[in-house]
Amino acid sequence: MNSIKNHLMCEEINKRFNLHPKVREAMESVEREIFVPAPFKHFAYTLNALSMQAQQYISSPLTVAKMTQYLEIDHVDSVLEIGCGSGYQAAVLSQIFRRVFSIERIESLYIEARLRLKTLGLNNVHVKFADGNKGWEQYAPYDRILFSACAKNISQALIDQLEEGGILVAPIQENNEQVIKRFVKQNNALRVQKVLEKCLFVPVVDGVQ
Numbered sequence: 001m002n003s004i005k006n007h008l009m010c011e012e013i014n015k016r017f018n019l020h021p022k023v024r025e026a027m028e029s030v031e032r033e034i035f036v037p038a039p040f041k042h043f044a045y046t047l048n049a050l051s052m053q054a055q056q057y058i059s060s061p062l063t064v065a066k067m068t069q070y071l072e073i074d075h076v077d078s079v080l081e082i083g084c085g086s087g088y089q090a091a092v093l094s095q096i097f098r099r100v101f102s103i104e105r106i107e108s109l110y111i112e113a114r115l116r117l118k119t120l121g122l123n124n125v126h127v128k129f130a131d132g133n134k135g136w137e138q139y140a141p142y143d144r145i146l147f148s149a150c151a152k153n154i155s156q157a158l159i160d161q162l163e164e165g166g167i168l169v170a171p172i173q174e175n176n177e178q179v180i181k182r183f184v185k186q187n188n189a190l191r192v193q194k195v196l197e198k199c200l201f202v203p204v205v206d207g208v209q
Contacts, residue, residue, distance in 0.1 A: 005045040026095035035088040058086040082132035083148035087113030100125045103132040135161040150201040171201040
């Protein structure tokens with residue numbers, strides 16, 4: 001039954017955003033309901049962002065699909081996600097990339113996400129409790145870096161951990177609005193490749209809690 005709901009959800013996404021076949025396949029293979037808090041499970045397959053604990057949100061599946069596709073996914077091995085949250089975005093990425101690394105700064109969310117991903121047998125996803133701005137140097141460099149929260153700027157640590165020629169996608173705070181930008185690393189620096197769209201994400205925060 002849930003696989004049918006997932007399929008119908010992807011049909012709705014595809015009406016609004018032309019899904020890459022690999023992204024659609026990934027979205028259809030991950031049951032969103034598993035990542036949604038119990039009071040909101042009846043909304044799991046709508047295109048809404050839903051509230052979680054610690055004043056955080058599980059992103060709309062439309063947003064997850066877009067962010068995934070904005071990474072330019074073909075011929076890519078590894079991705080680092082900043083802001084694991086519920087683990088849903090990481091689970092979708094795990095269907096496309098061989099290696100997924102995800103960092104979460106809120107311990108309660110980290111524990112729950114790690115358990116969900118383990119229960120689903122997603123052994124190619126590695127989750128760390130840490131400050132996302134510092135990245136995960138142990139497994140660098142990464143072909144792609146994805147922010148699942150809004151940044152004011154990109155730390156030098158993360159730039160250093162991105163492969164030369166690699167892509168970083170992040171919601172960026174600019175004055176009073178947020179915009180999703182795609183950067184490419186050239187000559188050890190980030191260059192804006194494209195401004196994709198306006199958005200609304202929780203902010204990136206330093207440290208852990």
